[in-house]
Amino acid sequence: MNMKAGAAPDLAWPSDVTDVPSEVFVRKDIFEEELERIFYGPYWHTVGHEAEIPNPGDFKTIDLGRVPLLVARGKDGVVRVFINACSHRQNQVETAPCGNRKGFECPYHRWTFKNDGSLAGCPGSEDFSPKFRKEDYGLKQVNMTNVFGLILVSLADNPPDIDTYLDRGKQNLEKQIGHKEGLQLLGYQKVRYGCNWKVIMDNDGYHAPLLHTGFRLLGWQSGGGEQFVRDYSAGVESQLVPGKSTGILKDSSLIEFKDSQWDAGSFVTGIFPATILVKHMDVISIRFPIVRSVDCTEIHYAYFAKGGDSEETIKHRVRQASNLLGPCGMISMEDAAIFRRIQLAAEARGTAIFQKGVKDLKSIPNQFLQNDESPNIPRWDHYRRLMGFSKKGEA
Amino acid sequence: MSSMTQEVLATIDDLQNRYIAALDGKDITAWAGTFSEQDEATYICRSAENEAMGWPIALMLDDCRARILDRITFITKIWKGTFQDYRTRHFTQRLSCEQESDTVFRVRSNFSIEYTLDPNASSTLATGLYEDVVVIEKGEARFLSKRAVYDTTVLPNYIVYPF
Numbered sequence: 001m002n003m004k005a006g007a008a009p010d011l012a013w014p015s016d017v018t019d020v021p022s023e024v025f026v027r028k029d030i031f032e033e034e035l036e037r038i039f040y041g042p043y044w045h046t047v048g049h050e051a052e053i054p055n056p057g058d059f060k061t062i063d064l065g066r067v068p069l070l071v072a073r074g075k076d077g078v079v080r081v082f083i084n085a086c087s088h089r090q091n092q093v094e095t096a097p098c099g100n101r102k103g104f105e106c107p108y109h110r111w112t113f114k115n116d117g118s119l120a121g122c123p124g125s126e127d128f129s130p131k132f133r134k135e136d137y138g139l140k141q142v143n144m145t146n147v148f149g150l151i152l153v154s155l156a157d158n159p160p161d162i163d164t165y166l167d168r169g170k171q172n173l174e175k176q177i178g179h180k181e182g183l184q185l186l187g188y189q190k191v192r193y194g195c196n197w198k199v200i201m202d203n204d205g206y207h208a209p210l211l212h213t214g215f216r217l218l219g220w221q222s223g224g225g226e227q228f229v230r231d232y233s234a235g236v237e238s239q240l241v242p243g244k245s246t247g248i249l250k251d252s253s254l255i256e257f258k259d260s261q262w263d264a265g266s267f268v269t270g271i272f273p274a275t276i277l278v279k280h281m282d283v284i285s286i287r288f289p290i291v292r293s294v295d296c297t298e299i300h301y302a303y304f305a306k307g308g309d310s311e312e313t314i315k316h317r318v319r320q321a322s323n324l325l326g327p328c329g330m331i332s333m334e335d336a337a338i339f340r341r342i343q344l345a346a347e348a349r350g351t352a353i354f355q356k357g358v359k360d361l362k363s364i365p366n367q368f369l370q371n372d373e374s375p376n377i378p379r380w381d382h383y384r385r386l387m388g389f390s391k392k393g394e395a
Numbered sequence: 396m397s398s399m400t401q402e403v404l405a406t407i408d409d410l411q412n413r414y415i416a417a418l419d420g421k422d423i424t425a426w427a428g429t430f431s432e433q434d435e436a437t438y439i440c441r442s443a444e445n446e447a448m449g450w451p452i453a454l455m456l457d458d459c460r461a462r463i464l465d466r467i468t469f470i471t472k473i474w475k476g477t478f479q480d481y482r483t484r485h486f487t488q489r490l491s492c493e494q495e496s497d498t499v500f501r502v503r504s505n506f507s508i509e510y511t512l513d514p515n516a517s518s519t520l521a522t523g524l525y526e527d528v529v530v531i532e533k534g535e536a537r538f539l540s541k542r543a544v545y546d547t548t549v550l551p552n553y554i555v556y557p558f
């Protein structure tokens with residue numbers, strides 16, 4: 001399924017590397033072009049983690065851009081990803097967000113599919129057209145790969161090698177979800193934010209100690225951390241050490257770090273275009289993005305425990321995950337509120353200008369401190385080139 | 396619901412009204428004040444999807460009195476000045492009330508929360524079911540536990556206030 005990317009929308013990009021034109025957050029034509037070039041293009045998109053569908057017959061549905069997908073574990077235990085459309089007349093096959101089924105039935109003309117996608121039954125096939133061959137009419141499978149259980153797909157025929165794609169990000173992923181006994185799903189928080197997907201991905205290292213009063217009030221100190229940026233992955237690896245408790249919380253057990261044996265670090269990984277994985281303290285979380293429109297991005301926060309966790313550890317992970325890092329989280333609700341305000345103000349089509357950590361206006365930086373916002377610069381430059389926007393004064 | 400007196404029902408309904416009046420009036424301390432002072436008092440808000448699938452994650456998980464009080468701190472201190480505020484209007488309808496002991500009642504109610512973020516566009520924030528355990532302490536009804544299970548699996552906005 002290769003969709004056709006069009007010509008680059010008309011946009012003159014400012015010449016200083018610090019500058020981003022806010023109109024990229026609000027222009028519908030740019031969003032449509034991003035769907036074609038990026039979301040349906042030769043890149044990898046996360047659609048799930050194996051632990052979300054642990055048993056044969058388990059499935060989930062999710063949209064990639066506007067394309068409906070069905071992620072299913074077959075009777076043979078193999079995870080496959082299909083277009084969620086019937087091979088007959090392209091009716092949507094599965095409507096539930098998740099569940100367990102022996103097979104899938106399309107109610108329109110009652111064609112049935114096994115949970116490995118193959119066509120099992122099709123009433124009246126003796127009268128079908130000359131081009132019908134049952135073995136050709138399974139659900140359409142899409143390119144997929146699996147990294148530490150994370151399921152990524154590409155609708156294009158020529159996705160890049162996944163290790164090259166993830167690059168340094170893979171090291172972070174291993175620390176976040178690469179536990180040898182695997183992960184177990186704890187559940188979801190799902191929400192729609194009234195902002196463009198790039199607003200979320202443009203979150204920076206500068207804001208963390210400033211916007212999030214929680215970090216200060218709780219006496220958390222961030223140890224020396226490292227930010228990295230590659231073409232398709234970016235992230236932070238740091239030691240977030242709880243400092244002296246300031247006594248602000250009556251129940252400080254909420255912010256205890258119980259599983260520091262595994263890895264004491266705090267890890268955030270962004271995978272291009274729009275996925276974020278977070279491991280802070282005992283929270284293991286994957287944020288699956290669904291880009292709904294130019295100003296609406298749906299996020300499914302999926303939370304996990306490690307395979308083999310004790311009941312007590314699971315309970316702790318559940319209360320920490322539930323209260324700290326989602327759409328109502330003590331140290332994350334503010335981000336969501338900011339995303340919306342950026343989106344609203346982007347209608348003024350001004351220029352966002354990065355400052356923290358910037359040394360030169362014409363070269364793309366590649367070394368960053370933990371609280372710099374300069375790591376966003378190479379990411380924007382990559383996006384700009386991918387979208388075909390040329391800089392003012394360039395051809 | 397055999398011997399439930401009108402008086403008891405009125406006390407329980409009054410508690411629910413105090414609860415929603417506190418939230419809609421943004422008096423988060425009064426919200427906490429509708430819960431029992433016992434350590435075991437809980438407030439849990441989670442999606443019907445997690446509930447149906449048996450997944451333990453919640454949106455708000457205050458599993459003891461101290462956590463309920465800490466939610467006041469989240470809202471009034473930690474998040475202060477960071478978010479665009481919104482108004483809410485809660486609507487509830489009691490579906491059932493069962494007496495468990497002299498002083499303990501199980502109450503189920505539908506709820507719907509309308510919210511106004513943009514002043515020209517009120518809409519539904521969440522809708523679902525309250526599952527409450529109410530205790531009568533010193534003649535006053537309080538929640539020993541309140542569970543808000545919302546059908547609105549994909550919420551339309553960030554969430555500041557309890558449901």
Ligand code: FES
Nearest residue numbers: 086088089106109
């Ligand atoms: S469209 Fe699915 S059976 Fe006909």
Ligand SMILES: [Fe+2]
Nearest residue numbers: 203208332335
């Ligand atoms: Fe943040």
